[in-house]
Amino acid sequence: MCGRYEFTLEDSEELRRVAELLEARYGPGGWQTGEIRPTATAPVLRTGEKKAQVELMRWGYALPHTLVINARAESVREKPLFRDAVAARRCVVPTAGFYEWDGDGRKYRFRLPGEGALYLAGLYEVREGVPCYCILTTAANPSMAPIHDRMPLVLTRRDLRPWLERPQAAAALLEREPPALEARPMDPQLRLW
Template sequence: MCGRYQFTAEQCAEILQIIQEVDRRHGAGAWTPGEIRPTATAPVLVSTNEGIHPELQSWGYKMPGNLVINARAETAADKPMFRASVASQRCVIPSTGFYEWDAQKRKYRFNLPGEEALYMAGLYAVRDGKPCYCILTTQANESMREVHHRMPLVLRKDQIAPWLEQPQAAGDFLHMTPPLLSKVSADAQMRLW
């Protein structure tokens, strides 16, 4: 599962480039970087006739009395809510890491070792006239399992274009095991003493 993630430009040229493109397209102040929570507006990467570029979308598919922020990668193509998005409305959620809590409510931040940016596979749709996205999750791999049984479907940088532009490759990604991640306590980062 993924309920929060980080999107900041400090020391990450890839993320800074996305922020600059969003500011150019939407104007400075159109959204707020930092810890991204459900319902927040944030950049996602999409493929259009203009190529791969960032768009601002709201996190979560709004349903009557519910907000769907994640979709199971293993079953998304079979679910009526996600079927069309899997076929032609795939996105990538750029981040500088995501957060998860263990059973004792301890918060951890996960990153790709040696990488400043972390990319998550996602889907998007237009609901109530507004574009929105959800993050695909899959079974936790060895690096995540002791904290949570689900994790985002993490893509390496070279998998972004195939995920967005090649339906057959995208179908294969839905069943892959994500790369191993590094974990750091986010609680310790927030404590002063």
């Protein structure tokens, strides 16, 4: 599961470029930076008329009585909720990393070694006039398995165009093990009581 990720600009020229494109399109502000939680408005990359474009979308498909923030990569082609999106509405969620908690409640940040940006595979749709996205997850690779049994479907920079533009390549990426990540434990937050 992926329930939090980070969109920060300090360590990544790529993420700063995403922010510049957002500002040119939407004006200053209007999206979150720092730790991104479900229902936040955040940037995603999707295929435009001639090339990929940056859009603001809300994280999570709002359904009656639930919010769907993740979808299992192994089953998206069969599930009615995701079948059309995986065929035609794939997106990329640009991040600086994502967070996961171990069984003891310790928080870890996961990043690609030596990279300022980490890209997550996603799907999007418009629900009740609101563009929204969910993040695809897959079985944990060896770098993630000690913390959790699932992880986001991480895309390399080379995977972005195939994921967005080529259905057959995207289908292959659904089945590929994500690259190794580095995990860093986060300092426990101050507890007042």
